[in-house]
Amino acid sequence: MRKIAMLGAGFIGAFYVMSLHGQRRRDKVVSVYSRSAQRGQDFAQRWGVAKVHTDMKAAVEDPDIDTVVIALPNNLHREAVLLAAAAKKNVLCTKPLGTTAEDAKIMLEAVEKAGVFHGYLEDLVYTPKTQKALQYVRNGALGQVLWARSRETHPGPHSDWFWNDQQSGGGAIIDLACHCIELSRNYIGKHIRPVEVVCWADTLAKPIAAEDNAIGLVRYENGAVSQFEVSWSFRGGLDLRDEASGTEGSLRIDNFLRTGFEVFTAVGSQGYVAEKAENDRGWIFPVGDEVHELGYNHMFSEMFDCIDNGTKPQEDFYDGYVVNAVMDACYRSAKTKQWEPVKLDIWRGATSVPKISAFKDYDADHYLIKEELLPDGSTKLILKNKASGKIFEKNP
Numbered sequence: 001m002r003k004i005a006m007l008g009a010g011f012i013g014a015f016y017v018m019s020l021h022g023q024r025r026r027d028k029v030v031s032v033y034s035r036s037a038q039r040g041q042d043f044a045q046r047w048g049v050a051k052v053h054t055d056m057k058a059a060v061e062d063p064d065i066d067t068v069v070i071a072l073p074n075n076l077h078r079e080a081v082l083l084a085a086a087a088k089k090n091v092l093c094t095k096p097l098g099t100t101a102e103d104a105k106i107m108l109e110a111v112e113k114a115g116v117f118h119g120y121l122e123d124l125v126y127t128p129k130t131q132k133a134l135q136y137v138r139n140g141a142l143g144q145v146l147w148a149r150s151r152e153t154h155p156g157p158h159s160d161w162f163w164n165d166q167q168s169g170g171g172a173i174i175d176l177a178c179h180c181i182e183l184s185r186n187y188i189g190k191h192i193r194p195v196e197v198v199c200w201a202d203t204l205a206k207p208i209a210a211e212d213n214a215i216g217l218v219r220y221e222n223g224a225v226s227q228f229e230v231s232w233s234f235r236g237g238l239d240l241r242d243e244a245s246g247t248e249g250s251l252r253i254d255n256f257l258r259t260g261f262e263v264f265t266a267v268g269s270q271g272y273v274a275e276k277a278e279n280d281r282g283w284i285f286p287v288g289d290e291v292h293e294l295g296y297n298h299m300f301s302e303m304f305d306c307i308d309n310g311t312k313p314q315e316d317f318y319d320g321y322v323v324n325a326v327m328d329a330c331y332r333s334a335k336t337k338q339w340e341p342v343k344l345d346i347w348r349g350a351t352s353v354p355k356i357s358a359f360k361d362y363d364a365d366h367y368l369i370k371e372e373l374l375p376d377g378s379t380k381l382i383l384k385n386k387a388s389g390k391i392f393e394k395n396p
């Protein structure tokens with residue numbers, strides 16, 4: 001049984017405890033850290049947590065805990081990670097790891113130097129649908145992945161600090177694109193280096209200094225491209241969608257909002273519908289079990305199994321660092337309106353990866369570009385002569 005200190009008594013802290021204490025789980029949140037004793041007490045009482053700390057260092061150093069879960073605003077992750085590393089505790093940090101790659105690198109180096117377990121709590125990689133989709137991709141069901149798309153849009157976050165870029169480190173990119181970038185990295189292959197980025201970002205709907213909308217393209221060394229779309233002004237709930245397209249197949253996932261569960265009620269749902277839902281009457285789109293469908297259960301199960309077995313989780317601080325480096329490049333590109341390189345001082349993946357090539361031979365002299373069954377029942381081939389370069393049609 002792992003004994004956990006939850007740092008932060010807010011929104012994600014509550015989701016994490018729901019997952020950790022749900023379904024007869026054996027790991028236990030033993031303490032919660034909150035600046036306000038009253039908020040800490042309320043949280044502890046609601047979620048069955050024994051102790052409240054109002055001092056972060058005391059919470060981390062408490063000998064009754066072996067694992068620290070960081071559920072604090074983005075600008076506090078580094079302080080919490082450094083305390084956990086110094087205290088030699090296992091440390092799990094929510095997304096984004098840092099506010100910048102430099103910030104994330106300091107955290108990565110600290111946990112590695114201390115030799116403590118580190119997990120990056122990128123829950124969306126762990127949704128049951130995503131885990132299955134990644135298995136298909138790894139087994140080759142899609143061939144070589146050429147393009148991945150990820151979208152996270154909603155009507156905006158629930159606490160003041162998100163909207164203040166001094167605390168959050170940015171806007172919709174730092175908050176939401178971190179998920180999208182890591183999901184697409186998983187589909188394209190985490191060993192493939194993200195090399196450059198082009199990004200549009202703007203403040204369209206909210207009176208804030210940071211971006212409330214952005215779209216970005218991340219180009220990988222093998223030529224694959226990932227695309228993200230993020231918004232803090234999207235109306236209609238939380239839209240979480242992923243797509244991947246390869247030489248032999250494609251997939252698409254709706255993680256939220258349109259999951260196949262639709263209810264009509266003229267009188268209202270009489271209770272919570274789903275995260276960021278904007279209405280509770282008419283057609284509504286509830287989510288069966290949010291902590292499960294958002295990946296928290298699979299994520300914590302894997303993280304704690306890895307702690308017990310001394311193995312590396314699917315997502316660790318190195319991944320958080322790479323994601324921060326991609327986002328730094330997005331912020332630069334949004335300003336320069338140019339492709340900007342992803343600066344990675346530490347790269348642990350493959351090097352000199354060739355460009356994707358999936359040409360199919362028709363025979364020794366020709367490539368097969370396309371084969372199609374036409375409405376009249378005939379099959380048409382489009383071939384290219386390798387020597388002359390001529391492209392022509394053939395009906396076999």
Ligand SMILES: NC(=O)c1ccc[n+]([C@@H]2O[C@H](COP(=O)([O-])OP(=O)(O)OC[C@H]3O[C@@H](n4cnc5c(N)ncnc54)[C@H](O)[C@@H]3O)[C@@H](O)[C@H]2O)c1
Nearest residue numbers: 008009010011012013035071072073074094095096123159
């Ligand atoms: N899907 C996800 O993985 C997911 C979802 C939501 C939030 N998050 C992340 O979780 C973190 C917290 O977000 P949240 O939604 O829980 O926010 P929140 O505002 O609901 O909760 C933040 C907690 O930190 C406390 N806090 C605020 N300022 C503080 C300070 N200066 N010192 C100490 N404590 C302070 C607040 O009182 C609160 O308990 C962020 O990094 C966010 O990006 C992750």
